[in-house]
């Protein structure tokens with residue numbers, strides 16, 4: 001199959017290299033530097049196995065990247081994977097999807113042979129695919145030649161290739177049977193048995209299910225974090241023990257019950273906000289649970305900093321090291337990372353903040369650039385600091401252990417924002433605080 005992917009970001013590029021195992025993929029992106037990198041076999045994002053898959057696909061001429069200025073060629077399937085960021089009021093910015101779909105329809109004669117399916121993979125509110133794609137297809141009178149799908153993506157940054165190769169299930173929101181079969185075949189040719197669990201539903205159900213999925217996972221995290229606040233005040237109780245025991249109930253599952261600095265990244269914050277905005281503004285439905293999820297999550301950075309303040313009430317002029325900037329290990333993505341809010345708060349308290357991350361070497365820190373010194377050298381980050389706050393659970397930090405992390409510090413206080421050392425022996429030389437235990 002010839003597949004045109006619009007938007008070569010985390011989703012577009014990850015899907016592209018996986019689909020290129022069996023199909024011919026053309027990636028279109030407005031970012032010329034990204035396009036050039038991909039064609040040079042250099043991945044613009046950090047993902048396990050990405051470099052090898054990309055190099056292999058480019059060498060076999062199964063993938064190429066182009067800008068919109070170049071010819072698209074005949075395609076069997078178009079997948080729109082552009083960003084859908086939050087607007088300031090939490091609603092979803094659909095301008096990229098709008099431009100991308102307009103571009104596809106403007107060039108439909110170039111793309112279309114006998115039959116082509118146009119699909120949206122970006123996370124969009126219910127009704128978007130119908131409005132931006134199906135209605136245009138109907139207006140053009142192309143119902144026999146163009147199928148329409150919404151195919152939500154569930155890959156996680158940090159394990160994007162593994163997730164795209166082995167999905168729990170494939171959801172296809174489809175305008176009709178023929179369109180759904182094209183997607184089914186696309187995945188089955190690449191993934192074989194791993195594509196057996198295909199659920200075909202309406203466009204709107206598929207659009208909504210992506211938001212509900214992320215909102216439910218965010219709910220589990222915020223719920224565990226609220227319970228962590230409770231266990232901190234219950235002498236003898238420990239959040240991990242409680243949630244592990246609760247998770248063994250087969251109706252519940254222990255996954256996504258990790259308490260810590262809160263969820264971040266490009267999806268959970270914006271998708272919870274997007275669902276709230278859709279429900280409240282478009283439907284007039286109050287979202288009490290969803291708003292509580294946001295509130296609990298927004299309090300996490302301050303709770304981590306409070307642990308530090310309980311031990312060191314004045315941070316004025318003191319060096320504090322922040323370990324981890326990416327919103328989770330395995331990625332260099334810092335979008336909505338709790339580390340950024342923690343740096344902000346430490347700076348407000350007068351600390352001299354140093355930050356380290358194994359993958360984030362430079363970043364658009366915005367205002368934060370003035371608030372923290374970023375270094376690639378972990379020793380330099382820790383050297384002479386009064387305290388250290390572990391925010392992202394990178395293996396490098398876990399391997400060093402408590403003694404290894406604190407030996408260069410002037411002080412001995414380590415705040416474990418991810419509970420990675422709760423089972424470790426705490427050396428006498430280390431002052432250790434974490435969330436969720438008294």
Ligand SMILES: NC(=O)c1ccc[n+]([C@@H]2O[C@H](COP(=O)([O-])OP(=O)(O)OC[C@H]3O[C@@H](n4cnc5c(N)ncnc54)[C@H](O)[C@@H]3O)[C@@H](O)[C@H]2O)c1
Pocket residue numbers: 006007008009010011012028029030031034068081082083084096099100103121122123124153154155156157266267
């Ligand atoms: N990142 C994830 O883990 C993830 C997981 C599941 C779903 N999603 C959803 O997938 C969508 C894409 O997310 P992402 O993280 O890949 O975004 P991203 O920001 O990494 O990539 C989007 C890409 O689209 C390009 N682009 C924008 N407008 C374009 C246009 N008109 N033509 C061509 N290219 C254009 C941008 O230059 C960028 O490279 C979002 O809706 C997101 O919510 C993301």
